[in-house]
Amino acid sequence: MEPILDVQDLQVSFRVRGGEVQAVRGVSFQVGKGEAVAIVGESGCGKSVTAQTIMRLIPSPPSIIKGGEVRFLGQDLLKKSEKEMQRIRGKDIGMIFQDPMTSLNPTMTIGRQIAEGLIKHQNMSAKAADSRAVEMLQLVGIPNPESRIKQYPHEFSGGMRQRAMIAIALACNPALLIADEPTTALDVTIQAQILRLMKDLQKNLGTSIILITHDLGVVADMCDKVIVMYAGKVVEAGTKWEIFKNPQHPYTRGLLRSVPRLDQRKDEPLIPIFGTPPDLIKPPAGCGFCARCDDAMRICAERDPGTTTISDSHQVRCWLTHPLAKEVAQ
Known part of the structure; x- marks a missing residue:
């Protein structure tokens, strides 16, 4: 079945006084009809820029869409005029903003x-x-x-x-609803009510949802697929169960270790991800997570690993999962 939304190799930059911030660097993902897809990652990883580019809401200048396609119901939204987008926004694609x-x-x-x-x-x-x-x-x-x-x-x-x-x-x-951190700054009871409401609407109306959030508990409760972004790239993507039960990227594992779990012992500390994301005015030549990764190798700093397919629904961008990694280990 053809996806309702198909984003391919999306690249978005912002011109600033110090140079060009490469906010989104080749992002690709798909959303099926009636599917809920989460985009997770730290602040500044490109989640909201990706969502606002789909809606064509980022101002230009300073933003520049450097390349890629955003196909919604077979039409490339990046080729639409502002007048055409006004007919699509609200009618075919709805958006819930953070504040x-x-x-x-x-x-x-x-x-x-x-x-x-x-x-x-x-x-x-x-x-x-x-x-x-x-x-x-x-x-x-x-x-x-x-x-x-x-x-x-x-x-x-x-x-x-x-x-x-x-x-x-x-x-x-609308056929697609984009929710940009819809439960931020709400108390836990109201959060639960909002999420229950969105799940009911998805079930009753068949609406596809893109959920942008920091809260992995919300993702586990609501979404079918998870896209993990870091430094403007998708570092891992898969079904909810693949990401939570079998995370392959060190960054994904770090995110999961840094949040409390119900089955965690009281004396077991949370493990933070030390360091800071890279400067996207001069992004690293290799893996963006290399400087913060305990498993980093020399090649991680020198070359981008590309995407490795774990299964039909699970892809990861890491040298540790590269087909040559096992041969090197042996």
């Missing part, structure tokens, strides 16, 4: 912000759009939706604002 307070318009009521997309993309009348806005607030679990649509963002709590963002993103029944 709803800065993403919602403080001068417009919540109902009007939901109705705006319906009037533009589905040619609804104002009355029909208002009725749909009430339905959407009800769908995302906001009580008294008839009165809530008349309120402004500052009158909503943090969790309710995030629910309102989800309602706006899903109002036109």
Whole structure:
């Protein structure tokens, strides 16, 4: 089955005073219909830039899309004009941003912000759009939706604002939903409610989801596939079970060791990943994780390892998994 989204060799840079920051360096992945795919990694690894490039929301300048393809339903979004993208955003692809307070318009009521997309993309009348806005607030679990649509963002709590963002993103029944850290700064109870809501919507509406997050617990609960990014590249990709049960890249193993587990002994310390990510104005010639890796070899600093296929669904970018690695070890 053809994927709903197919990103191939995406390269995005930013021109700054000190040079050119190579934020995304050849990222490739696919999202199937009704599938939930997580993109994980440290801050600055290129997760959000990748997502915003798919939506064509990064300003140019300073950004430059150096190459690659972003095929959505068979169409390359990188070749679309801004006018064509405006017809796609909200209608075919929805996005939940990290901070709803800065993403919602403080001068417009919540109902009007939901109705705006319906009037533009589905040619609804104002009355029909208002009725749909009430339905959407009800769908995302906001009580008294008839009165809530008349309120402004500052009158909503943090969790309710995030629910309102989800309602706006899903109002036109998009085929793809991009959620950029949707549970950041929310308490644990509200986080669980938001994630349960997204899972229900995925199941009931068949929506494909890209979830950008730091929280591996959220990934384990919600996603089908996991993409691990580091220094602007995908270092490992596989199903949820392959990544959690059989991680192959030292960075992936480091991420998993640095978070608490229910089966962990109380006296067993968490193991942090020491060091800092490389400078992407002058990225390393070899593996980006080399300077922080306990298993690094000389070749890791000199040459990029390329992608090794572990299984049909599991790929890793590491010299330790290279076909020649076993011969060297012997």
